[in-house]
Amino acid sequence: MFLATGCSLTRKLKEHQALVRKITVKGVDKEFAEAAPTFVDKQEQPNNWINLNLYYMFSHDGKKDVGEPPAILDTQLVEYSRQQIERFLQNKGYLKAKVTDSIAVKKKKAHLYFTAVEGPMFRIRRITDSILDPSVRGLYRNNRNNFSHIQPGGRYDTDSLAYDRDEFFQVMKRNGYYDFYRQYINYSVDTAFDNSVADVRMIIGNPEGKKKHPIYTINNTLVTISASNGRTDGKADTLQVDSQFRFVDYSHSFKPKVVTNYVFQKKGDIYNIDKQTLTTSRLSELNVFRNVPNPNYEKKGDSTNKLNMQIDITPLKKMSDRVEGEFIFNNGRYGYNVGNTFTNRNLFKSAAILQVKLNWSVLFDNGNNNINDNGVENQEFKTGVSLTYPRLITPFSVPTLGEYGVPHTTFSSNYSLFYQKGLVTRKSFVNSLTYDFAETAHKLHTFTPIDIEFSSGVIDPAARDSLEKNGRDAYLRLIGRTIFTVGSQYTYQVNADMLNSYGSFTYFKGSVDVGGNTMSLVTNALNTSRDSIGARTLLGHAFSQYVRGEADLRIYRGFGNEKQFVFRINPGIGIPYGNSSQMVFEKEFYAGGANDMRAWLPRTLGPGQFNRASYGVGLVGDDLRQRLKYLDQFGEIKIIGNAEYRYKIADNFFGSKLKGAFFTDFGNIWRLKETSDNPRGEFKLNNLWQSTAIGIGTGLRFDLTYFVFRLDAAFKFKDPQFDGADQWVLIQHFNELFHNHDFKNNYYQTNGESYNFMQLNFGIGLPF
Template sequence: MYFWINFCDHLRHAFAKIALIIILGMIYSGCDAVKRVPKGKSLLIDNNITVNGEKYKSGVVNDLLYQKPNSSILGYRFRLNLYNLAKKNPDSSYKAKFLNHPKKYARQVKLLSAKQVARKGQSFWYFGVHNFLKKIGEAPVIIDETKIKKSIARVKAYYFNNGYYDAEGTYTIDTLAGKKGKVNYAFTKGKVSKLDSIRTKIQTPALDSLYQTTKQLSQLRKGDEFKTENFDAERNRLNTYFRNNGAFYFQQGNITFNLDTIKSTSKTNVEMVISDQSVRAGDSSYTKPFRLYKISKVNIITDNANDVDKTRIADSVTYNNFNLYSYKKLKYRPKAITDAVFIAPGTLYSDFRTNLTVRYLGNLKIFNYPLVQYKVDENDDNALVATIILTPRPKYSFGASLDFTHSNIQDFGIAATTSLTIRNVFNRAETLEIAARGNIGSSKDLANPDNTFFNISEYGLDAKLNFPRVLLPFNTEHIIPKKMIPSTSLNFGFAKQRNIGLDKENFTGSMTYNWTPKRNHSARFDLFNIQYVNNLNIGNYFEVYRSSFTALNDLAKTYNANPAYFRDNTVDPDKRELSIPEGTTGFTDDVIKNGFGPQQGSDDFRTIKSIEERRKRLTENNLILATSYSFSKTTKSSLTDNDFYIFRTKLESAGNVLSLFATATKTIDNGISKKRVFGIEYSQYFKTELEYIRHWDFNREKVLAIRGFFGIAIPYGNSTSVPFSRSYFAGGSNDIRAWQPYSLGPGRSGAINDFNEANLKLTTSAEMRFKIFNSFKGAVFVDAGNIWNVFDDGPYEAEGGNFEGIRSLKDVAVGSGFGLRYDLSFFVVRVDMGFKTYNPADTSGKKWFREYNFGNSVLNIGINYPF
C-alpha cells in the first residue's frame, strides 16, 4: 500500500516536471520561429479576410484557403518550434564533424571501427531524433503567391456555387519584421442571384405523380437565394422519397438541373430533369420508364451456415404470408423472426423498410449481419421477390476478460470476468447471459490496519434474460410500435464486496424496457429496479470514517468519558482512543440517552448526535424498490463527428409500491415508527437528473466541449434522507478534477467527513481539446460545481452544507487545469492535472488561487474523455 501511495505521488510530480519542460521548450523554441524561413521569404502568421468591406472572423472561407498559419496551442506554435529544433541535414552535420576534425575521426575508428563509426551516424541520437522531431513537428508555412491565387479562385468558385456570380477577390501581402508576414484577402460577393421560374421535366409518369404529391416540400422555392446545398437537399429528398415508394432501380444520378442566367445574373431559372431508367443489354443500352415495384414474396432462410447442405431445404413453414426455410430442422418460432421483418408482401419496395429490417434482425443478437436480396418476380414484371438470408450465431458462446481498472474509490484494480451466452433460449430469439466476476483492488483512502496492498475485493454473479419485444400481457403496438425496436430485459445480480471497510452484500433485480422513438433517440423504462444492501461489518464503521472518529474521540476526552470506553487506560490521557465499536457506542449512548456530558442543544451535543445519526444511516440495511424513466437524444452522426449535442434526463421514484404493501399487510412497527417490509426499513424518495453536453468543432482537431449537470433526490414518506448508493458526490476524474472523489462539499463545509455526499448536485465543465502531434492530444479545462443537502432531515456536522437558494451559489467550487491524452483509436488514455482555483471551504479569506500550485494539485488518470 505504501508503495502505491508513493508511486502515485511520484507520478504526479513527474507529470508536473514534464509539463514544465514542455512549457520551457515552447518558450525557448518560440524565440527562433523563423529559423527555417529562407532569406527573402516570409512566415505566414495570419490571414486577414474581409468580405464586402467587413472583417470575416471564421467560417467556410478560412477553410477554403490553401495556406493557413502554423497551428498553435494557446498562442505558441508548438509543432513549428519542434520542427525548428531538428537539424536540417543531420547526416551531413555528422560527417562534417569528422571532416573538420580528422584526429577525432581517427580516435573513433581506433576505438570502434570505421563501419561502426559510419553506422553511428544513423543512430537515433545523431539522426533519428531529428527525423522524429520533423515528423511530429510542422514545417513553416511560407507565403506563396501561387497558392494565394489558387485560394482566391477557390473562394470565388464557392461564392459562384451559392449564387454570387459576380464575386471578385484581391490580395495584398504585409511584410513584417523578422521574416514574418500577413496576407490580406478582400472579397466582394456582389448581388446574390435568386431563383425565378422552377420547372420540372419528369419522363416517367409514375414518378411525376409521386412528385406532384410532395412538391410543396421542395427545397427549391421561387424567390429563395441560389444555394448549391438546396439543390443537393432536393436531390436527396426525391431520391429517398422515390426509393421508399417502389422505385427500386432509381439513383440520384437520374436527377439533374439545368440553370439559365442568360437574361439576368440576379435571377436563375431552374429546370429539374428526372430521366428514365437506363438499361444495359450486352454492348448496347436503352431507356425505359421506371416501375414502382411491389413485394410479391418474402423468403427467409434461417440457417445459412457453412456446415449445412445448401442444395436442399429440410424444413419450411409459411406464417402470415412469410416463407421460412431451413437447411436443417427449423429452430425458431416463426413469429419471433417475422416480427423483426418490415418487408411485407403486398407493400411497395422501400429502402426504409429494408434498413429497418436489417437493424431489427441485427438487434436480436442471434444472427450475424443479415443479407437482404431482391430480384424481379418471374411471374410479375412489376413485383420483387425479397430473400432474407440469416446466418445464426452459435447457440452457446463463452467469454473471459481480464481488466486493469481505476475508479473514484479504487486507485488500482484487477477485474476478471467469465460469461456464458445462450441464444434463442425459448426459440423466440431470447438471449440469456450469465456472468461471474471478481475484482481485487487497492485504495489509499480506506481503512487498512494490516497495511496490505490489495485491500478491496468483490465477487458476484449476474444474469440477464433479454426478450426482443415488449413483455406485457396486453398489446403495445399502438404505444411502442415494433419499428422502435423495443426489447425487455430481466436482470438479477448478487455481489459481495469488501471495499469501504464495512463489507456488504448487494442483491439486485430489475425489469427494463428499451426502445428508440426516433433516430438518435433512446428511451428506457424500469418497471421495477430493486436493490437490497446488507451491511456485514457495521462494527468497523469508525475504522473507516476516521474524521468522524477523531471528532468523537476528542469530545470523549473533553467530557471525561467512562475510562472503560478507552482501549488503554495506561497511556497519556491526551493520546487515548475510544475502543471500536464498544467504546464509541457507549459514549454516544451516554450523551444522547443518559444525559451525560454536554447539555442538550449545545454545539457539542449536536455534533455527537449528528455523528451517531450519520453512523446509523450509513450502516443500516437498505431496501430500494424504484421505478424510473430515462430519455436521451443526440445529434452525433458518427464516431468522427465533433459537432453535436447530447441531452439526457431521468425521473425516478422509489418506495411507493412498498408503502402500499406495508400498509396493506400492517407491517408498521408500533404504529408510529418507520414502516418495514420483511423487517427492513425501505427507502422512499423522488429523484430527477438533467444533463446536457455540447461539442463545437473548430477544425484542425480543435474541439470545445461543455457539459452541464443537475440532479436532486428528495426523500419523503418513510425516509428522512436518501440512501448512500443513491446520493451524489463531487470530485474525481470525470467530475470536478481539482478535488479527489468525495472530498468536495457539501457546500462550503470543507468536506469534514471521509466520504462526503448530499442529495443535490450542480456542475458544469468546459474543455478545449487540441492536437499536439500525431496521436498525442492536449486539453485545458475548467470545472465548476458542488453538492448540497436540501429537503433532507439527515444529519450534517458543519455549517454551509445546506442549500439556501441563490446565495448558496457563491459556494460553487472552481477547478482548472490541463491534460494530456493518447488516442489509441478504440479508446483514449487520459491524464489530467487539476488545480483548486476557487475553494469555497477556504477560511483564510482568500478563496481564489490560494492553492493554485503543483503541491496541491490533483492528478487524474482515466480512460476516454470525461464527456
C-alpha cells in the same frame, strides 16, 4: 519537448523552400468569407503549430505518421486553389466572379493572397419543370415545398440545385421507384447576364424505351445466415416461415423471428429505401451479427414489377470475454479496480444476451494508519448476471417497437460485498426487471416496474462502541442496519443519440425512483410488528420507503472544427417518508470523482460545510477519527454543475486525435435537515453560496475513434468546509500547492489526513 527541439517552424526546410503560414482572401461577401479559404488546397493550408512540431519531433523522413507534414509552397497548387475559389464563388451565384493570386515570401514564410472581384449576384427569376411521367410529376409538385432550397427571388446556387436533386431522388426511392437514378434528374439554366437573373427548369426523363417509371413491390424474402467464419456450405437449418420468408441458417444458431421481427419491408409493400435502411440498422443493433449489409434485390423477371429480397448476414462469435482494469492514486492513497465480463450473445437461439460480470477493487493507504496496519483501507467485490432480450416481454401482447430502436427486456441480479477494515462489512443484493424502448429517434424510455433490493451491514464491535459513546446513532443505522425494499424506477432521455457529436443541441435525462409503497400497504393491512425505532417489519426486517428524483440537463454549443462548449446542471433529491426516517445507504447522493466534482476524490465532498475536524481529537479521539477516515460523505440533496470548453490540439498524435479541455465544476451535496453526525451539512437557501464547492482544471483527451482516453488535472478553488475568505483555498494558499507549510500542517493535525489541492483523474470516455 517543443522548447527542447527549437521553436522555428522553418528549421528543417531546404534552401529553396518556403512554409505557408498565412492565407488572406479579399473581396468576398461576408456570407462566404469563412468558407472561401477552405477551398485552398489542403497541402497549402497553414500548419497547426503543435501538429508541425510533432511531425518534426517524431516523423523523421516521413517514416512515422505523427503530426502533419509542413505546408511547402507550391505555385501549381496555388493556381489550383485560385481556380477552386473562383469556381466556388460562381457556384454561389456570382457567375462573373474572377479571382487573382499573389505570394509574399519573407524568411522562408509564405503569405498567400487571393483577391476576388465578384461582380453581380444572380438571382432566380422563374422555376419550372419538364417531367414526362405524370405520376412522377405529381410526386415532385406535391413534395417540392417540403425539401427545395431554390425559390424565385433567391440566390442562384448550384449547391442548392444538387441538394434538390438528392432530396427528390430520396422521395422517389421512398415511393417504390427502385430503378430510379439521380442521372434522370437534370437542370436547364437560362441566364440573362445583363439582368443578372437565371431561369431554372428541372427536367426528368423516362427510362429508355418506356413511357413511365415503374413502381416496385416486395415479393419473397430469403434470409441466409452463414457460419461465424462466413462460409455457406454444408448442411443448413432450412425453414419456410410463411408466404414471404424462407430461412436458411448455416450456423444452426438462430430462430427465424430473430431476423423476421426486424425486417420492415413486408410482402406487397411498395419498395421504400427508408425501410431498407431501418432493417439494416435494427439487425445491426441486435449485436449478434457482424457488418450487416443492405438487403439485395432481384427483379422477379416478369411484368409484375416485384422484387425478391435477400438478406445475407454473418453472426458474431457467440462467446466473448473482456478484462478491464484501472489504477488510481492520490498522495499516498492508491488502488486498483479489475473487472471481467463474460458475454453469450445468443442464448436460446433468440439473440438474448447473457452477461456475467465480476469486479474487485482495493484501496490502500500509505501505512500511516493505526487501524489498518497492513495498508488496505477497503475492498469491494461485485458480481452480476443480466439477461437481455431484444423485445418487450410482457404478460400481454405488445407490438414490435423497433421503428426508432431495438427495445429490450432485461432481467438482472447483482450482489456486492464491501469491506472497510475497522468499520463495517456491507452486503447488498438487487434483482430487477427493466424495459427500454425508443419513442422517437431522440426520445428514450427506461422503465423498471420491479426492483427488489436487500442490504445489510455488520459494524466492527470496536467501531460500534466508539460510535455509540459519541452519539453517532445515525451512522449506526445507516451503515449497520439490515433493510430491504421493493420499488419502481423510470428514466426519460432526450437526444442521447447525439452525445458523441460536435453540434449544438440540448440533452436531458430525468429519473424517478419510488420504493416501499406496496410494502407499506401490506404491512399496515397485516399490522405487522415494528422494530426498535418504530419501523414496520416484514419477515423480521424493516423496509425502506422513499422517493428519489434526479435530472441531468446539458447544453452543447458547437463552434466548428471540433470545438464545443458544454454546460451541465445535475440536481437531485431523495426524501424518506412513511416507514423510513432516512434514506437507504445505496440511495444517498455522493459527490467527487472523475465525472462531476473532479477536484475531489469520490465521495469525499460535503455534505454542505461539514468538516471532518468536527470529530475532534480530544472529544472523539484518534481511534474513531481513523475508523471514519474513508466513510462516504453523503446527502439527500445534490446540485452539481459543470462548464467545459473542448477543442482540438493535434490531428495526429501517435494514431489518435489529441484534444484538450478547460473546465470548472461547482456544487455540493446536502442533508435534508440538521444532524449531529454532519454538523453544518444541512441545506439552506440563504447558505447555498457559502456551502458550494468550486473546482477548476484542464485536461487532455486522446481520441482513438472507438473510445476516448482521458486525463484531467483538477484543482480545488473554493472549499466549503472552511469559512469566509479561507474557502478560496487556491488563492489563499497557492504557495502550498506542491509544498507543505502552515495550512497543510494544521489541516493534518485537525483532520487526520493530508489536504490535496490537485486531483488527477484517468478515465475512459468523456466526463459528460
